[in-house]
Amino acid sequence: MDKNLWELVQLVKQHSPLVHNITNYVVMNNTANALLAVGASPIMAHAKSEIHEMVNIAHSVVINIGTLDEYWSESMLIAAEAAHSVKKPWVLDPVGAGATTFRDATLNQLLQYQPTVIRGNASEIIALAKANTSITKGVDSTAKSSEAINAAHFLADHYHAIVCISGETDIIIDSQQIFLISNGHPMMTKVTGLGCSATAIIGAFIGITENISEAVAAAMALIGIAGELAVLESKGPGSLQVNLIDKLYNMTEKEFISYLKIERK
Amino acid sequence: MDKNLWELVQLVKQHSPLVHNITNYVVMNNTANALLAVGASPIMAHAKSEIHEMVNIAHSVVINIGTLDEYWSESMLIAAEAAHSVKKPWVLDPVGAGATTFRDATLNQLLQYQPTVIRGNASEIIALAKANTSITKGVDSTAKSSEAINAAHFLADHYHAIVCISGETDIIIDSQQIFLISNGHPMMTKVTGLGCSATAIIGAFIGITENISEAVAAAMALIGIAGELAVLESKGPGSLQVNLIDKLYNMTEKEFISYLKIERK
């Protein structure tokens, strides 16, 4: 299994998948750099006039609603529909789910196009399920990732998606199995948008394999380990942001295998 | 006084205020990272469909017109009006005031919602006052911060705002007193958007105290000292941008107190 994940890391470098991102303004630069560092080719494009063509040339699509507005919301829906109809894998990052009715309405529409993967923190995954059902009513929105598992199962079953709850332990859920990944470092929460980078890297990995659960596990392990190693050389979140990109780029198999903390349930 | 300012720095870390930013594309990433580094929680959101909800959940609002357009201008007005009506503190950064009639018209409308704080460089503060009155006619637009004091007094009196003129010496003016802060380093002007980061950090501090003048003084001192310390480890503006974030994150009380250069008039 560990070997498989490292092989996926190598496959991304070999195939350099074209990843089409409709993502937020805050993280565009870092996301593009994270994708380049792991060996993928980022496209950032959101114009309604070109979404279809971009989805067609891409290997996978990343939709992140961080700084959405009415126009971008429509672009995301066009992209999700296009990805769904031509069977391109796509990943949804429901940033700020539950914060506003506009976000939840957009997310509800996006879910109809069945994301291949959903990645969010515990609160977002709970809010996403809540927006669709009453199943999670009463669940605390500041929940730890373990408390979001019911919500993730609901989303996984209902939309046939792999769901990744990121947190101190990342939990990857599909209909048959659960992976737990315990890499990463608390200082990573002080760098804006590393969750968004994780989502984009998932986008790269689902562009080169049909084993989606392993793709998500490899992506989350890669960024988590890169973060752990980068923290060792960092004085704070500023240098961590820089060193993390370096480490995504130059990580060795030995580092990956020896740091990986993964558990299958 | 010095002790008070450091206590405010600690309070931001303890309360982690939610700061809602409608800011410019150039600085969004750094602004979010600066807010995280000082212990605040940034929200970046500009969609008209969710402005009211975002203002309601935030502790304070930051409006920065750097890359405004017609849509963003409307969003900013909605946010300013909402902040004013529910009495959330908000800070205005009049980037490029005086450069175009569109900027000045937008700023004039924003001022009607009485920003809690206005922070700009000398030229911007002068242009902002000019846009509202003939009082500053003839004042050179490349003025040093001391020359903008009349303009700042006008704005402070007329809009009941605390006005901060940033420059080699930062001048903080309210109706009763003036603080002068002489921290910072010239190389900081070679990093894009550190003024915008200062404004956002002011947003964090006015989210946790009602003593607005001290909040602004603490914020300006914090970024100024962080800049001075970061320059010592930097080879140029690239590394300064990175080291500044690290220093905002790991500054000690001893560093803050020993570097602080503040004067009350």
Place this chain on the structure above:
Amino acid sequence: MDKNLWELVQLVKQHSPLVHNITNYVVMNNTANALLAVGASPIMAHAKSEIHEMVNIAHSVVINIGTLDEYWSESMLIAAEAAHSVKKPWVLDPVGAGATTFRDATLNQLLQYQPTVIRGNASEIIALAKANTSITKGVDSTAKSSEAINAAHFLADHYHAIVCISGETDIIIDSQQIFLISNGHPMMTKVTGLGCSATAIIGAFIGITENISEAVAAAMALIGIAGELAVLESKGPGSLQVNLIDKLYNMTEKEFISYLKIERK
């Protein structure tokens, strides 16, 4: 010649040209920092309501279509028309030319306003020529820069532009001469938007001299040499992005002259 180029580098610092950028979201921060590092003054503004005023106060204009949409496309056309009509030099970066019909249609319209300089990679230059003619039909879109020379000559002749094909060797073509610049490092392709930074730096240089070919050569040499020197101190593309800005800021004449690899044909 080498001496001339270094003199241009000094001229930018002395005159600090105001460079008006309508560029893409991914690179705005780095582009602004690159311009500050070389001594220029960046403006980032795209609102239709202020384009004319911004073009009027700027020394040069940079148009980069990276994350264009329908609104931004119109802004770019307004800016290009304004620059052309008041004879301000402007540079076009045709990011992703050939990828979608929307991009090509926008580029075709922009070309009517005769960019002073066009800078793109080989595929983009070929696509740009193709969008206007059948002359380059059959040319491989993954072409090396040398293969794009025919396309560049066509564009240079037809639009009276200086064309720069960037790649392992940068090729600068005007109607009478060709410059070849062989600075740079492969790791630079792993940092997002360094081509966009190159375009913006060209914008700075054409703002301070009427010798456009030498301005482009100086800009491309400066960023190429900065990249080579920065790689020596970098562990990967994350630190390269940072060190490159530092090196643009603190490069010495000795470094510039001893690293410069330029050939005139």
